[in-house]
Amino acid sequence: MRNLNKKLNMLKNKHLLGLKEYPAKDLKTIIDTAYNFKTVLDRPIKKVPSLQGVTIVNLFFENSTRTKISFELAQKRLSADTVNFSASSSSLKKGESFKDTAQNIESMKIDAVVMRHPTPGAANHLTNFIDSVVINAGDGTHEHPTQAILDMMSLHEKFGKLKGLKVAIVGDILHSRVALSNIYGLTTMGAEVMLCGPSNLIPVHLKELGVKVSYKINEALDWADAVNVLRIQRERMGKSLVPSIREYREMFGITSKKLSLHKKEIVVMHPGPMNRGVEIDGDVADGDQAIILDQVLNGVASRMSILFLLCGGKNSDGER
Amino acid sequence: MSVQKLNSRVVLQNGTLLDPLSGETFSGDILIENGKIAQIGKILFDGEIEKIDCSGKVITHGFCDLHVHFREPGREDKETLETGTLAALAGGFTRVCVMPNTNPPLDSPEAINFITKKSENLAVYIHPIGAITKNQGGDDITEMGLMKKEGAVAFSDDGLPVQDGSMMRIALEYSNLVELPIINHAEDECLRSNGLMNDGVVSSQLGLDGNLDLAESVMIHRDLELASYTNARLHIPHVSSSKSLDHIRKVKLVNHKVTAEVTPHHLYFNEEALRDFNTNLKVAPPIRTESDRLNLIKAVKDGTIDCIATDHAPHTIEDKETTFDLASFGMIGLESCFGAVSKVLIRDNGMSLLDVVRLLTVRPRAIMGFEKDLFKIGAEVELAVIDPNFEYVFKKENIKSRSVNSPYIGEKMIGKINYTISKNKIYKEVGVINK
Numbered sequence: 033m034r035n036l037n038k039k040l041n042m043l044k045n046k047h048l049l050g051l052k053e054y055p056a057k058d059l060k061t062i063i064d065t066a067y068n069f070k071t072v073l074d075r076p077i078k079k080v081p082s083l084q085g086v087t088i089v090n091l092f093f094e095n096s097t098r099t100k101i102s103f104e105l106a107q108k109r110l111s112a113d114t115v116n117f118s119a120s121s122s123s124l125k126k127g128e129s130f131k132d133t134a135q136n137i138e139s140m141k142i143d144a145v146v147m148r149h150p151t152p153g154a155a156n157h158l159t160n161f162i163d164s165v166v167i168n169a170g171d172g173t174h175e176h177p178t179q180a181i182l183d184m185m186s187l188h189e190k191f192g193k194l195k196g197l198k199v200a201i202v203g204d205i206l207h208s209r210v211a212l213s214n215i216y217g218l219t220t221m222g223a224e225v226m227l228c229g230p231s232n233l234i235p236v237h238l239k240e241l242g243v244k245v246s247y248k249i250n251e252a253l254d255w256a257d258a259v260n261v262l263r264i265q266r267e268r269m270g271k272s273l274v275p276s277i278r279e280y281r282e283m284f285g286i287t288s289k290k291l292s293l294h295k296k297e298i299v300v301m302h303p304g305p306m307n308r309g310v311e312i313d314g315d316v317a318d319g320d321q322a323i324i325l326d327q328v329l330n331g332v333a334s335r336m337s338i339l340f341l342l343c344g345g346k347n348s349d350g351e352r
Numbered sequence: 353m354s355v356q357k358l359n360s361r362v363v364l365q366n367g368t369l370l371d372p373l374s375g376e377t378f379s380g381d382i383l384i385e386n387g388k389i390a391q392i393g394k395i396l397f398d399g400e401i402e403k404i405d406c407s408g409k410v411i412t413h414g415f416c417d418l419h420v421h422f423r424e425p426g427r428e429d430k431e432t433l434e435t436g437t438l439a440a441l442a443g444g445f446t447r448v449c450v451m452p453n454t455n456p457p458l459d460s461p462e463a464i465n466f467i468t469k470k471s472e473n474l475a476v477y478i479h480p481i482g483a484i485t486k487n488q489g490g491d492d493i494t495e496m497g498l499m500k501k502e503g504a505v506a507f508s509d510d511g512l513p514v515q516d517g518s519m520m521r522i523a524l525e526y527s528n529l530v531e532l533p534i535i536n537h538a539e540d541e542c543l544r545s546n547g548l549m550n551d552g553v554v555s556s557q558l559g560l561d562g563n564l565d566l567a568e569s570v571m572i573h574r575d576l577e578l579a580s581y582t583n584a585r586l587h588i589p590h591v592s593s594s595k596s597l598d599h600i601r602k603v604k605l606v607n608h609k610v611t612a613e614v615t616p617h618h619l620y621f622n623e624e625a626l627r628d629f630n631t632n633l634k635v636a637p638p639i640r641t642e643s644d645r646l647n648l649i650k651a652v653k654d655g656t657i658d659c660i661a662t663d664h665a666p667h668t669i670e671d672k673e674t675t676f677d678l679a680s681f682g683m684i685g686l687e688s689c690f691g692a693v694s695k696v697l698i699r700d701n702g703m704s705l706l707d708v709v710r711l712l713t714v715r716p717r718a719i720m721g722f723e724k725d726l727f728k729i730g731a732e733v734e735l736a737v738i739d740p741n742f743e744y745v746f747k748k749e750n751i752k753s754r755s756v757n758s759p760y761i762g763e764k765m766i767g768k769i770n771y772t773i774s775k776n777k778i779y780k781e782v783g784v785i786n787k
């Protein structure tokens with residue numbers, strides 16, 4: 033991995049808070065580097081010393097098994113020291129403020145914080161209080177940049193390009209950080225995006241981001257090269273924004289029948305965890321068109337790349 | 353900065369006198385004797401007298417703000433009547449009306465009396481606004497008659513909109529008995545839902561829950577209809593949206609008892625300013641679009657909006673330095689008011705200094721029924737000496753409030769207060785000059 037050292041300090045921003053206005057050049061660097069790390073994951077010994085001596089805190093104010101595991105694995109593969117902090121075990125419940133928690137953790141001499149938080153802007157907010165590198169692992173309904181990057185890597189792997197690709201994002205766009213980050217990232221990389229879902233779950237103002245909107249799944253499937261199927265998050269819906277599971281499945285669920293109506297072989301993605309039989313049928317998820325498990329592996333590779341590019345180079349000769 | 357007792361004979365010399373009541377501007381002096389206006393014009397003095405040079409400055413009426421939160425009683429860590437007084441003086445204000453959403457709320461004659469008594473010896477006139485409903489609970493109207501006797505000048509459940517239309521009807525009808533305005537913070541709670549900022553382009557991109565402009569305009573529409581039906585005095589606070597202005601403009605053609613205010617921050621900022629999640633810009637009603645902002649300016653010019661009120665809302669650092677969802681609503685606004693509105697209205701939108709001063713003096717005084725003729729011989733002195741062209745950067749040091757939740761810190765301002773003279777005291781700006 034010697035050649036990777038050249039990539040240090042190549043990213044414009046110190047933190048990874050979101051993909052809005054994130055430079056295309058840096059997204060390309062992250063994805064290219066992720067491919068390199070993916071080869072590490074295929075070796076018998078899946079570990080490199082790139083982040084030896086670097087301490088990273090995983091600060092999770094909200095449950096997220098898979099994002100957390102993915103980050104932890106990425107950190108271990110890079111030989112970083114990691115500490116996990118989750119809201120359930122934290123002092124937050126005892127009334128300590130967000131700021132105090134952040135500053136307490138940082139005063140223990142750490143290099144980076146990976147944070148998941150239920151509030152939009154929480155990661156931006158964290159940068160006001162600490163000097164460490166901040167990586168947003170999802171802030172409420174705002175952004176989830178590492179998910180979008182792994183999605184883009186997976187698309188790139190499949191199609192060999194992002195420019196000109198047509199990607200439909202299907203589901204509850206209103207409550208989705210995955211959708212926003214994907215919109216920002218994909219449009220930056222020259223892909224086209226269509227949002228498809230129930231009309232009350234697609235904010236009207238998102239059209240101003242240069243995306244197409246359709247309320248008809250057949251229209252979206254007809255148009256798309258790939259479809260990114262979002263989880264219907266019932267827990268986010270205080271007012272039962274979707275009348276019933278069966279109505280949703282009927283209108284927007286990705287079934288083999290709906291896919292078979294279109295000649296083109298559409299690539300099917302899902303950020304997980306899936307509700308099989310709701311937004312996606314089991315046979316589709318397990319079928320040839322799905323790249324859902326590739327996404328999971330690419331998640332580890334791209335998070336390795338992000339961590340390395342943002343936190344690397346500290347231990348060796350103080351270059352950074 | 354300092355507040356001192358006024359000498360028994362003081363002359364403000366060589367200033368430009370701006371009388372917002374008559375509309376006249378002339379150069380001259382003002383002689384103040386024992387806290388009262390003694391003479392105006394070219395004055396020949398003799399004997400013991402303090403001279404204050406006002407050359408290059410404008411001497412006008414002290415400003416009046418009919419919408420501030422001084423947090424006393426209950427949250428003296430945010431503001432007190434005393435620290436609020438300093439903030440007012442720093443902004444050129446000599447008279448303010450305090451909102452009743454304190455703890456306990458100002459919902460009884462005893463609570464009103466507490467404010468009246470406690471502010472008696474403070475350097476600005478502080479008038480309590482009483483709650484519309486007991487405990488601001490929205491269920492039972494307060495003792496408006498007895499509260500008026502103790503000094504209440506209007507009624508409002510500010511912060512907690514009167515949701516129930518029939519309650520609003522009763523309040524308006526009853527207010528006719530005491531002949532004082534009803535001020536209803538207009539936001540339909542159901543439509544507002546969990547809204548944290550204006551519902552629009554920016555909220556969609558930030559993932560923050562939006563608060564529709566309709567949440568304001570539908571309630572303003574209801575209140576206007578009820579006010580006309582009951583023939584009561586309705587004052588609409590902090591109008592934020594074009595849709596609300598349309599309703600107000602239309603009703604004002606036939607109902608001349610309706611009045612409305614706008615805050616400096618709704619004139620100064622638009623929703624784009626929230627892109628970096630600055631909690632100091634989290635206010636209720638929210639900062640809206642650029643088009644709303646421009647329409648508010650237009651409404652100020654055409655008289656749809658009657659006056660400027662700051663909605664000065666102090667919060668502790670802890671209440672603001674938190675995630676956007678948990679941060680309290682509101683910003684302080686007294687100290688930054690003149691510098692902000694003169695920049696927006698005079699420099700950017702061509703209004704005259706006279707018209708802007710009117711929005712801060714005779715207009716709010718007319719709404720609340722306060723004395724408007726402050727240049728009258730024998731009047732208790734209430735004056736502001738301002739440098740309308742002075743450009744400076746607003747800094748933390750300019751804040752005299754106990755709280756510092758101001759989004760104006762770092763903003764370039766035009767127009768500064770040099771002296772505020774009120775209740776036989778003089779406030780002198782001797783602080784840093786942040787050119």
Ligand SMILES: [Zn+2]
Pocket residue numbers: 510511537589590636637
């Ligand atoms: Zn209010």
